Amino acid sequence: MSDGSAMNGIHDTSPVVVWFRRDLRVDDQPALTAAAATGRPVIPCFVWAPDEEAPWAPGAASRWWLHQSLEQLSRSLATLGLRLILRSGPTLTTLQQLVQETGAGAVYWNRLYEPAIVRRDKGIKATLQQAGLEVQSFPGHLLHEPWAIENQQARPYQVFTPFYRAVQELGSPSTPYSQPSGILPPSRWPVRLELGELNLLPQIDWAGGLRDTWTPGEAGAIEALETFADSPVAVYKEQRDFPGVQGTSRLSPALHFGEISARRIWHTCRRNPAAEPYLRQLVWRDFAHHLLYHFPHTSEQPLREEFNHFPWRADTRDLRDWSRGQTGYPIVDAGMRELWATGWMHNRVRMIVASFLVKDLRLHWMEGARWFWDTLVDADLANNTLGWQWAAGCGADAAPYFRIFNPDLQSRKFDPEGRYIKRWVPELAGMAPKALHDAAALPHAPDGPATYPSPMVDHRKARDEALTAFAQLRQLP
DNA sequence: TGAAATGTTGGGGCG
DNA sequence: ACGCCCCAACATTTC
Numbered sequence A: 001m002s003d004g005s006a007m008n009g010i011h012d013t014s015p016v017v018v019w020f021r022r023d024l025r026v027d028d029q030p031a032l033t034a035a036a037a038t039g040r041p042v043i044p045c046f047v048w049a050p051d052e053e054a055p056w057a058p059g060a061a062s063r064w065w066l067h068q069s070l071e072q073l074s075r076s077l078a079t080l081g082l083r084l085i086l087r088s089g090p091t092l093t094t095l096q097q098l099v100q101e102t103g104a105g106a107v108y109w110n111r112l113y114e115p116a117i118v119r120r121d122k123g124i125k126a127t128l129q130q131a132g133l134e135v136q137s138f139p140g141h142l143l144h145e146p147w148a149i150e151n152q153q154a155r156p157y158q159v160f161t162p163f164y165r166a167v168q169e170l171g172s173p174s175t176p177y178s179q180p181s182g183i184l185p186p187s188r189w190p191v192r193l194e195l196g197e198l199n200l201l202p203q204i205d206w207a208g209g210l211r212d213t214w215t216p217g218e219a220g221a222i223e224a225l226e227t228f229a230d231s232p233v234a235v236y237k238e239q240r241d242f243p244g245v246q247g248t249s250r251l252s253p254a255l256h257f258g259e260i261s262a263r264r265i266w267h268t269c270r271r272n273p274a275a276e277p278y279l280r281q282l283v284w285r286d287f288a289h290h291l292l293y294h295f296p297h298t299s300e301q302p303l304r305e306e307f308n309h310f311p312w313r314a315d316t317r318d319l320r321d322w323s324r325g326q327t328g329y330p331i332v333d334a335g336m337r338e339l340w341a342t343g344w345m346h347n348r349v350r351m352i353v354a355s356f357l358v359k360d361l362r363l364h365w366m367e368g369a370r371w372f373w374d375t376l377v378d379a380d381l382a383n384n385t386l387g388w389q390w391a392a393g394c395g396a397d398a399a400p401y402f403r404i405f406n407p408d409l410q411s412r413k414f415d416p417e418g419r420y421i422k423r424w425v426p427e428l429a430g431m432a433p434k435a436l437h438d439a440a441a442l443p444h445a446p447d448g449p450a451t452y453p454s455p456m457v458d459h460r461k462a463r464d465e466a467l468t469a470f471a472q473l474r475q476l477p
Numbered sequence B: 001t002g003a004a005a006t007g008t009t010g011g012g013g014c015g
Numbered sequence C: 001a002c003g004c005c006c007c008a009a010c011a012t013t014t015c
Helices: A030-037 A060-079 A091-102 A114-130 A159-168 A208-214 A217-232 A232-239 A250-258 A262-269 A273-294 A305-309 A316-323 A329-343 A347-360 A364-377 A383-390 A407-414 A420-426 A459-475
Strands: A014-020 A042-048 A087-089 A106-110 A132-137
Touching: A014 A030, A014 A091, A030 A042, A030 A106, A030 A132, A042 A060, A042 A091, A042 A420, A060 A208, A060 A364, A060 A420, A087 A091, A087 A132, A091 A114, A106 A407, A114 A132, A114 A273, A217 A232, A217 A250, A217 A262, A250 A273, A262 A273, A273 A383, A305 A459, A316 A329, A316 A347, A316 A364, A329 A347, A329 A364, A329 A407, A329 A420, A347 A383, A347 A407, A347 A459, A364 A383
Parallel strands: A014 A042, A014 A106, A042 A087, A106 A132
Antiparallel strands: none
């Protein structure tokens, strides 16, 4: 075991362990780049330890994606002459063991910012350092570190617009690193698990729709970015709200798993002056991490405390109907079915289905957060928390409680031809577009589509009830 | 990153 | 020609 001989002036040839987490790439990979720069052998590893992220261990769709992504990373590391050492946790003892087996003198990784992970990583860093190892963590997941931005009172921001202004004043995020080369392998590779042994894939193969939709991995992400930055990014502003067209980059899962870095996206898109509205969305991602970092309880608790007293309903049947896309509101059902089939949902539609769950059904936003967590391939604790608290009106910069989406109006506005609805609710494919935007008037069995349900709530009534419930919050002391 | 209710304005029909 | 009403279009307020 190394005893930190790097410090005593003798040329250190002990390996550097690069602990991959959600930075499954070789481009703009600060930890890997730093390890390569030491000139010492590099041992890349990934440790599967989902319990350490409880209660937000990766969901089923995320695990499917992770499996593919690890496979791709193994391949690209192989082209660099390296192997990805797969192990199963607990992380600390696994890393200690790997260090012992290989005689490594250093462990490098890129930082993550979820509260449970920060806590774990601090402990791991302290313990490894006490054992005499050189431990370094690097910024690479966000455009800016969550603590790099604060308001005049030296407090974290809670409103996006001033946060965005502060980000703009910081100027460009630092330049991405290019892929390192000439990395030394260790003299002998330690044992590793086979990817299949991590059991990331579902027992029953329900992932067909995911396979048909996605190309996980760094190469696919870079290709998607190049295509997007070439021209679609310029019409993002006009097209991003229409779920029936491909108006967004669809990079969210790759960003979550770090198959591509936010800085790389930023610098690639900046070539195009019309990219600002898109890059603004990338700053929303930083904002979500900023909030979760500074308000670590918000993945479980509303940021605005009065919402602890909100009379949420508890109705497992309603929750199930929403989850399965059987609400009787075509735009809502289309979204929920797209999610189930592909592990992803257009952001405009995420807002619509979220508003429907928390306002029309008055079910707890955490129920929605948990469903999204299990089914989204891009499930991300910071973004998911921000999104659901925003929709419920209980978060930072949240939609006011009285802002209630009318599903019929939303679909009329954002899916006028019904392209999106018809794709995901095929039993309505024969209907005239206009009819799709009037849920209550849709003919139902036996005259209409035999299997399509009638609306589970009357939006007008549900809206009034929600307003009444939300108004009570303001009466509270 | 709402929607509905309410208010205002102005054109045009009509007695 | 004029006042009145209607109502669409737009603006503002309220939830």
